[in-house]
Amino acid sequence: MPLRKMTHGSSCLQNRSNCSQIRYPINRLIIEEGIRNDPVVIKILKALPGLSPEYIKNEEIDFSCLNHDTLALCRNKGRFLKPCPGTKEYLCCLYQFLNIGLNCPIDCTYCILQVYLNTNALVVYVNYDDLLSELGSEIMKNPSIIRIGTGELTDSLALDPLTGISLVLIDFFSRQRQAYLELKTKSDHIGDIIDLDHQGQTIMSWSLNPQNVICNEEGLAASLNDRIKAARRCQERGYKTGFHFDPILLYKEWEADYESVIETLFRNVDFRFITWISMGCFRFIPELKPVIQKRFPKSLIVYEEFIPGLDKKMRYPQPVRINIYSKMALWIRKRWPDAFIYLCMESPEVWKASIGYAPDDNLTLKSWLDERCRIR
Numbered sequence: 623m624p625l626r627k628m629t630h631g632s633s634c635l636q637n638r639s640n641c642s643q644i645r646y647p648i649n650r651l652i653i654e655e656g657i658r659n660d661p662v663v664i665k666i667l668k669a670l671p672g673l674s675p676e677y678i679k680n681e682e683i684d685f686s687c688l689n690h691d692t693l694a695l696c697r698n699k700g701r702f703l704k705p706c707p708g709t710k711e712y713l714c715c716l717y718q719f720l721n722i723g724l725n726c727p728i729d730c731t732y733c734i735l736q737v738y739l740n741t742n743a744l745v746v747y748v749n750y751d752d753l754l755s756e757l758g759s760e761i762m763k764n765p766s767i768i769r770i771g772t773g774e775l776t777d778s779l780a781l782d783p784l785t786g787i788s789l790v791l792i793d794f795f796s797r798q799r800q801a802y803l804e805l806k807t808k809s810d811h812i813g814d815i816i817d818l819d820h821q822g823q824t825i826m827s828w829s830l831n832p833q834n835v836i837c838n839e840e841g842l843a844a845s846l847n848d849r850i851k852a853a854r855r856c857q858e859r860g861y862k863t864g865f866h867f868d869p870i871l872l873y874k875e876w877e878a879d880y881e882s883v884i885e886t887l888f889r890n891v892d893f894r895f896i897t898w899i900s901m902g903c904f905r906f907i908p909e910l911k912p913v914i915q916k917r918f919p920k921s922l923i924v925y926e927e928f929i930p931g932l933d934k935k936m937r938y939p940q941p942v943r944i945n946i947y948s949k950m951a952l953w954i955r956k957r958w959p960d961a962f963i964y965l966c967m968e969s970p971e972v973w974k975a976s977i978g979y980a981p982d983d984n985l986t987l988k989s990w991l992d993e994r995c996r997i998r
């Protein structure tokens with residue numbers, strides 16, 4: 623079956639983001655009644671002067687009725703930290719997720735959050751003290767290295783100019799020795815964190831895709847050039863960096879486009895400060911397809927050939943994925959011969975056939991990534 627072209631006529635907005643401001647549409651602000659004097663709430667209110675906040679008791683907020691343009695500030699009454707939900711059928715690096723909020727203003731066509739959460743609103747948890755105290759006690763209990771990321775239920779940095787949470791986290795992790803923070807983003811909001819004394823405990827990471835994909839599928843994300851520029855600035859300030867080709871999308875011009883992204887990346891960043899590069903092909907639970915078709919009728923990403931994986935997610939057939947990863951690895955290793963590459967949610971067979979090695983199990987993969995964190 624011939625592959626489809628990627629471009630479907632969406633307007634491509636270059637320079638859509640700015641490293642110290644957010645430019646996402648927020649038209650309604652809901653605040654949990656009990657936290658109106660919380661310093662984080664006051665800071666956010668100051669940053670959104672045109673909005674009249676609605677104060678509602680927590681138990682009376684009906685999150686399921688809120689729209690994409692609503693920002694809800696509340697306390698998280700549950701746990702902040704949880705293990706990556708990776709499935710047992712595929713290798714998982716045993717990452718921990720720190721949930722700082724729900725949803726993401728970038729609004730990618732392929733985003734799983736569209737069917738994963740019970741609200742469309744941007745939810746920000748403001749009880750940072752509870753978050754830090756849970757984090758501290760979990761790190762203390764853990765005898766080995768622990769890698770923690772905030773990018774599961776939101777983009778790590780997208781709302782940072784409003785919330786300032788990354789600043790708090792980077793400061794907290796700078797005092798740890800066994801715990802590493804990874805901030806994974808498609809934004810370039812590094813204005814508040816660039817000058818922090820991070821002590822090498824934070825890895826700044828970007829998801830990368832060709833500009834063609836960004837224009838058509840990645841909503842209000844920063845352009846490829848702006849992401850790479852932000853990464854370079856972070857490297858110049860001594861941050862470790864990571865890059866994630868995830869999701870890799872298959873379309874007619876994918877080879878030329880992805881090789882060009884790799885070329886641009888290595889022309890602009892120093893591979894000695896790259897902690898890891900990961901790859902993962904587009905995969906989705908079947909319930910996401912009708913949502914993408916309805917919300918993004920011009921997007922063609924769900925019309926390639928897919929087969930259900932062992933975890934029931936739809937994936938490109940295995941030989942196709944192996945071909946993609948092999949070529950990507952070749953292009954990367956041409957520029958960084960000893961590149962540390964890992965695959966996200968793939969079987970050992972796919973690892974071996976495409977990048978030439980595979981960890982024996984999840985714990986081995988964890989130890990590889992832990993070791994990468996230690997390199998200064």
Ligand code: SF4
Binds near residue numbers: 725730733735775
């Ligand atoms: S940046 Fe990530 S979290 Fe945000 S919409 Fe895109 S896929 Fe979802």
